[in-house]
Amino acid sequence: MKESVARCHLLARVLAADGIITPEERQLLQDTMDSLELDEKERDEVTHFENTNGAEASLRKLPEPQRRAFLDDLAHAALVDGRLTPHEVATIKAISRGLGFDQESPTTPS
Numbered sequence: 001m002k003e004s005v006a007r008c009h010l011l012a013r014v015l016a017a018d019g020i021i022t023p024e025e026r027q028l029l030q031d032t033m034d035s036l037e038l039d040e041k042e043r044d045e046v047t048h049f050e051n052t053n054g055a056e057a058s059l060r061k062l063p064e065p066q067r068r069a070f071l072d073d074l075a076h077a078a079l080v081d082g083r084l085t086p087h088e089v090a091t092i093k094a095i096s097r098g099l100g101f102d103q104e105s106p107t108t109p110s
Contacts, residue, residue, distance in 0.1 A: 001051075004036035006058035007070065008046045010095055014074050016049075017091035022081040056098030067099045 001009075011032055015025040033043050045051045059067060074095065078088040 001054045001058040002042075003058060003062070004038060005042050005046065006055040008033050008036060008038060008042070009049075009052045009055040010059070010070075011074065011077055012046050012049065013052070013055075013095070014078050014088055014091050015080075017078075017087040018085040019087070020081075024080050025077070028077055028080050056095060060098070060100050067101070071096055071099065071101075 008029070012029055015021050015029060021029075029046070033046060038046065059070065062070070071092065074092050078084050078092065
């Protein structure tokens, strides 16, 4: 999976974690897909949560500082609607583990 598509899949997962995608969150996802130049097929897969398997594995290959920065981006994205829910926190923790960080400290490689 392309890195850009993997990033968008994981972003969409965080934004939808609380069961509601607000207009602000939808716009953030659209802006991200625009900036990463996803084509129509890729956008459709992201917005319909299709072919998401392997997203973490695709990004796990990135250097640690880039993976940390991505997790920071996900945390900021989770706050775009003005609140951070337990489901969003749990989703970010799961993605952190999938990116190769241990459960207790997202900045400590496992």
